[in-house]
Amino acid sequence: MTKSSKATSLEILACDAGWRNYHFVKLTTEDGIVGWSEFDEGFGSPGVSAAIQRLSARVIGQNVFQHERIFAELFAATRPAAGGVVAQALGAIENALLDAKAKSLGIPCYELLGGKIRDRVRVYWSHCATWRINHPSWYRPPIESLDGVKAMGREVREKKFTALKTNIFSYDEGKPTGWRPGFGSPFAPEINVDRKILRDLHMHLEAIRDGAGPNVDILLDCNFNAKTEGYLKILRTIADVDMFWVEIDSFNPEALGYIRRQSPHPISSCETLLSLREFLPYFQAQAMDVAIIDTPWNGVWQSMKIAAAAEAFEVNVAPHNFYGHLCSMMNAHFCAVVPNLRIMEIDIDRLSWDRELFTHEPEIENGYLIIPNRPGWGTEPNEDALRAHPPRTSSGLLNYVARAEKLEHDPLMRDDGPS
Template sequence: MRIAAIEDLHADAGWRTYSFLKVTTDDGIVGWSEYSENYGSAGLTGVIRAIAAQLVGVDPRPVEKITAMLYAQTRQAPGGVNAQAIAAIENALLDVKAKGLGVRVCELFGGPVRERLPLYWSHCGTYRVTYPELCGVPPVTSLDDVKALGREVRAKGYGSLKTNILRFDGGAAALHMPGFARGGEGPEINVDRGLTRAVDRLLGAFREGAGEDAGLHLDLNFNFRTEGYIRMARAIEDHDPTWVEIDLFEPDALAHIRRQVRTPIASGESLFGRRGFLPYLAAGAMDVAIVDVVWNGLAESLKIAAMADAYEINVAPHNFYGHLSTAISAHFSAAVPNFRIMEIDVDDCRWRDEFYLNPPVIRDGHLHLPTGPGWGVEVNEAAVRARSGRR
């Protein structure tokens, strides 16, 4: 078996682009991965093309050997788009290898620990504030709408949800995300009493709608500095959140925050590889390690999870992409013993399902691990090409 062709495809998904890597072998096996060039990874497709060109004619099955070689070749510029490019290639090669053997990808790593994965409804309310017309869902314009959304989460069987900072105190609903330079805020990313009150009311509305037993997660992203994270986490403690998600590139600062607050801290979605996670684990900086399997590749993600396990830390995948990425994250979640919960976007562009021949099965707030070979979710190439587009 040899790699005959490597191709990238891109589809218009409303406010973002879905990107896919297709690896075809000389005996007709097709392996897929999904990656994201959005949110700070501009140019990733060009990096994938440059790195992958040398693999045409190569046997795709020794995946560990190939990824080790690619990491060695990019050693002087680690992380970032190089790591994401290698991850996209790795994930597609794992799909090829598993399909060639007629097994699921997780079987390559000892088989699943679990077949049914609890989910939390991610970006709950966020897309209904920012893109309701593209999602085809009712807009969220008030705290009463937040309560109604909480009731919808409960009615659809989800036991947990995660929201971003949504404000309803200035007239129109607004997403507060200065850490990503959105909304016109400056680089100082400070917190004030008005903001803590707004978030307190937001979580109170979700709690009223979703119920006392619902798991509430708050994603603070990169939106504050150390002092601001402490103030915000303390302001919402009475809502008993499952975790506060914080992104920081300073492990000692995150460890300091964790010591100052009662709410568990989840972090890591922007970290690369075992070397990226090690100082955070060694500093005792997180209660849950968030691992992006699309950015790191499944094989590397499993190594991160094994390292976290040695520090008595559970892991959860960072997953806000399309259905194939959900399947990739599901194989990670199924294979590790120290799994916490899996992220999924319920709201998305209205036509998301068109891009996949067999979207994952979700019932009662749980994802059922696909049963087909490889990832178990196949890309509808014709539909992707019909909506071809890149941003």
């Protein structure tokens, strides 16, 4: 007998998350089951909420157990504009459906995905030093020198994490500043990498290695901050540094494959891709050693298909995870199940009110996340806490870059000030 539980409402909720907002889908069924998912529209994706709301009419009245059918119907309805914000909306809806289905059955989401093959997942401390340099008002203590970077590395080791990831910084008179021309800060559309940036990057990595010691793996995220020539310069400059991986975003799979074949370090990529169709050219070009999948963007069920394709191309996967605790739990269920897992990203520096926003935080022991066995994703947003921290009207990457530009002209303007 086929199980049935129809969706009766679909709502969007959001709250203040410092320099950005957290966003959630709340899907309620006729049985009173609530399925949750977390999504993001601050990472270059304005308008995901509007797309979800526009699509919600096609979800109401449907059986949440038939999430693959619902996804296929929503894709068909949006096929002329597939990808981008629309694809992220489909992923957010799919993830809420999975949570509702698992809760209806009284099982963790990983059971829907084939059952877990590991009870814990190795994690790396993401945005290590980055958040405390770029957002000192929210993530403390602020880092204002190389000594602070060394202390950060030491903190990672002392808290028994085995891996960390950092970013590119420019140092002026010893003070680090985030270097993100790929995201418009500084505005330099040519995205060239000069000698000073190369020297400063090497110095930064040496400092964090000095603090972390020889047994902590170091990852570097270059984002979209160079073109092929620049990435090769970076890789040559840090060839003598022991790196777990160098993360590179490129719109061209052939260019990325060219970089990988000359790299002394493993290459990870693809966190901004949507759907298996977009991943396939990168797999075919053997463009990366590790494929990074954003499961909130793609939907965890669809992400399982991407991971299976990666396995066929002898590639391991890792989740893109720099959002709230619900996203971390969603990614944890994905990581519990996929055979070809490399490692999981997670932010350890958190906002002071993050713990109020969710019923459960990720449990981490000695650098490993313990897979929860509670029904669904294993955590839910606390609606009272969300209301106590109303969302900002302008937030995320688009507005943060604008604030950074203003900060250069007005040092009194802090990143927790007016948007």
